Amino acid sequence: METLRMILALPRGGSTIADSIDLLHGFVIGVTMLMSTYVFATAAWFTIRYHRKRDDQLTERVTATRRGEAFIIAGILGTFLLWWVIGFRQYVDVRDPPSDADIVYVDAKQWMWKFAYADGRVSNDVLTVPLGRPIKLVMISRDVIHSFYVPGFRVKQDVLPGRYTTLWFEAKEAGTYPIWCAEYCGVSHSAMRGEVRVLEADEYARWKRAGDAKLAGAPPCRLPGACGEGNLVAEGRAVAERRQCVACHTLDGQKHIGPTWARLYGSEVTLEDGRRVVADDAYLTRSMMEPNADVVAGYRQMMPSYRGALSAGEVAALVELIRSLRDAPAPPSGIALPRLDVTAVKEGGAPP
Amino acid sequence: MTTLPLTHAAPPGAPRSAAHASYLDTETTLRSWLLTTDHKRIGVLYLGTLLATMALGGFFAMAIRLEHLTPDPTVMSAMTYNRMFTLHGVIMVWLFLIPSIPSAFGNFMLPMMLGAKDVAFPRLNLLSWYVFIVGAVLVLLSTFVGGIDTGWTFYPPYSALSPTAVPLALLGVFIVGFSTILTGLNFIVTTHTMRAEGVGWMQMPLFVWSIYATSIIQVLATPVLGMVLLFVVVDNALGWGLFDPSRGGDPVLYQHLFWFYSHPAVYIMVLPGMGVVSEVVATYARKNPYSYKAIAYSSLGIAFVGFLTWGHHMFVAGMSTFDAGAFGVLSMLVAVFSAIKVFNWTWTLKRGAIALKTPLLYIFAFLFLFVFGGMTGVATAAMSLDVHWHDTYFIVAHFHFIMVGGTLTAFLAGLHYWFPKMTGRLYPERLGMLSAALVFAGFFVTFFPQFLLGNAGMPRRYFNYPAEFQVLHVVSTVGSWVLAVGLMSTAIYFLWSLRWGPEAGPNPWGSRSFEWRTASPPPKHNFTRTPPFEIGPYDYTQPLPDEAP
Amino acid sequence: MSSFTVPRTVSRTAVALFVLWAASFALSYAHLGAASLLVALAIAAAKAALVVMFFMELVSESLSMKLTLAAAGGLLAILVGLMAADVATREPPPLLPPTREPAAHEPAPAEPGVPSR
């Protein structure tokens, strides 16, 4: 494996999917080398073997047999389809995150990467992840198209403005891996680099406790109110008040101008046009960005779009808040805004 | 175009009737060239223009390679670098590669290969050249008013936001596209309606088939590009924001429409090159193509299936997994047609009578580079690999193998092969062989390291890069110098041959193809009498009854 | 007007066109919901076919003209089809189904959310 990587100049394979992809890589490039050499050598051999003897030399007519042609076509098509079958299966693996992945929100802008973790931490250009845990990145861009690329993990995904895209990986070797922007994004495109820092479990736990102070190069904190001790759920409450979400949405299950957030997460919602959707991360974020796309039955179209108004960190905080409320107790009639159950908050946060 | 002599050395004192004078001799004023409707002269006008644009694009390429000698800024700023690679791409794609073989050699050869006097719409043909010039001038003008820094793909929202001369350059490309459509339309109608007696669909030289297939793509794909570029122009200039996410636009849809054109455009560039290969291989092997029908129909097959594969440029762009998978499997089909051609060319050599001349040497380079470049292309349609390769130097290397290793090599082969027909003179064969070897070596040294760079993860369009990539970049830059020397020596001996090259005679290569059955350079109406078309263009089983007109 | 009479193909085509025009106009007042666009486009296709066949006289043209138009129409269908297929089959925007880790006190995981495509 390592020899193969050396020959192909590949970087070390730091993720769980790297080995199988690199094997396909070796297979494909090997066949390519073989075929081009074969064609060239055959042509060269014919040139020597059938060298022209007289300028007006005549040749006999030689034509292909139908069977020969069919054989060649079938062989080539078979090889290519085999590549595709293997490649497509791996592609689906690369695209489809495991359901227990930890989520990190990524905000890309000219020319930096911002990361918001489930526990409320944020960082710039350095993504810290634990070894051996699947990590799902939920990414959006503030301006133009970027592309999140970690060669060491063999993963890449364009980061679009106005739409969330995802990418996942599971690191299997501790260390640092460069992040590069792979979609041309302006004058400092080549300076839009970062790194993934993969920490062993105990090291990661220490980092979670103490932050970057115990590690090298503490990234500055940019998002207002998102730093410090509080977790993402608490941050979500702050955002909900700051952005006036609570003017229309209650947290305790009471009906108000908009649907309540209590027990919303994961429930099935009926929309005004009769469709039924599950209120998942996707639905929630979309409802913030395109409120009128899926209006819940019984409510009016009146929520403004928060596209551009909410940062990725704030969206993350709101989604975490709503997630923490999924097991909120049934509405005790008459009492507004009950204190949240502490255990619900903990479960809503990042898994250990 | 100023490099070509307007006169052709005639035997002194030989009286020539107007019908027998060559197309170069009938009238020699500048006006007669600028207002000509003769397809041969228009072909020459195109050839001159395209060589100039190629030199310009090549200059940008050399500057880019020079910049990459060191990981940090070497000779230019990041802003300049971004403009350089954009202009290199725009010029090479739209002002050189797409019109290269069809507009220059296609214009010159296609009517002759059909035994026709001219194309169906001669004045439209001239108009197409002028439209091309207008578009090219607009594109070049944009360099002087701030350049353009979006990359040749013009992805919004960046292209909508870029403060550079995006509207001007895009309008230029739009107008060039219009010229492409007119040329393609002309060739399609010519092939349908202008074939001489005895030249049926299955008697046409294979070059005609490839140009015909190319024209189909040009006519059907280019308008989509035109439309989508217009949307970007109004977006950038007037702020209409059709692809602007903050107004509900979806930038991925731009990519769909753009690649619906730009993937078939790859075949616009390489199909004519394949036609040249078919001609050159048959001529120098003095052999019929191994399977005429397979080569002819695979051209049409490529033209059609080429339209089904555009999505493989977007595997990581945010397309659905289902659509990506569909595009992946469709992409495999198009490669099969190319593979059929490659095997047929190789097997054409078998039991031939092969003379290794410069054009054939270029074709051998084509075979190796095209197979390698093509199969690495198929490899990117093996989708998990593309996730790693997308937008890295691997892709850069891959498409340069096709564009330069394929199309440019075929263009040079065609230039050497038809030079005697167009000018009536021969070039120095040994210098030709030497330059071909230099071009091949230079090309390989330039672009092979870029595959490795891409594997290592180096993204494209990077001004600065991590220091560990420097060795490969230096090798690549040195290779580009060898390539440049090879191309320059080619230019020099061609210029020399225009004046001092020995007389070629009508058919120096002993080809059976129809364009060689008249004088070199050909008379104004191509044939002074009806040529013997009963003997097919690839029939080497019997001698031609009379070689000279 | 002189002895000229309108050819029957032209007159019949014109009548059919206006009938379809009226039908399309009338149907736009019927509330067909999502189908209304499809119905309107189907009528438009019928009208376009009439114009192409009998006004533009494609019926009596040679095969090359028919193939030209078929190629253009076919490619348009491919463009629309594969582009729409992307939008229609995108993973439920913007995210894949959420994590639903069963909480400690939850006896069994609830049924999975939106299918992944």
Next chain:
Amino acid sequence: MTAARSVEHAEHFESLERQAHAARLGMWVFLATEVLLFGAAFALFLTYQVQFSHAFRAGVAHNTKVLGSVNTAVLLLSSTLVACAVHALRRGDAKLAARLVGGTIALGLTFLVIKGIEYGKHFDEGIYPGGVGHYFTLHPIRGLAAFWTLYFGMTALHALHVTIGAGVLGVLLHAIVRGRLGRETAYRLEVGAIYWHLVDVIWIFLWPLFYLA
């Protein structure tokens, strides 16, 4: 487009019949490019329609259905007239053909006038391409800007085609009046008429997109 000035065919063609065939085929190939040109915008419209069906319905509802439908009828009628003109010229009735072509051009201009009235209405209501204008602040529906941008883009491009088509027919009308087009060279009017029909066909598809559904 072709070089024929009289009944004689151009030098590089074998016969007038071939030349006429080439001219018609050339026009059909050109029409194929037009189909793809509008097709690109059409594809964009349909894809956005799927994404923002709510906004697109709102946009259609706002458009004046009657004006759009009258315009459709105008173009259908003009197509009928020019089809008759071709038949008339083939029978050698140049006078009638000239009148019919004149009528076609007049109907084309009528179409443009109605379209202009509509544009004026939109501007009065504060609807401009790119989602600019107070209409969009009153109706903050996502995707509405895309609808109107596509509306203006596609109808303006179509109007440009109507103008070009009317111009082409004008040139042909001039040739008929001068007696340079007759029974044998009717194919040239045919070629112009085919183009006019295509302009009609494109509108046949734009009408339901912007006014009906």
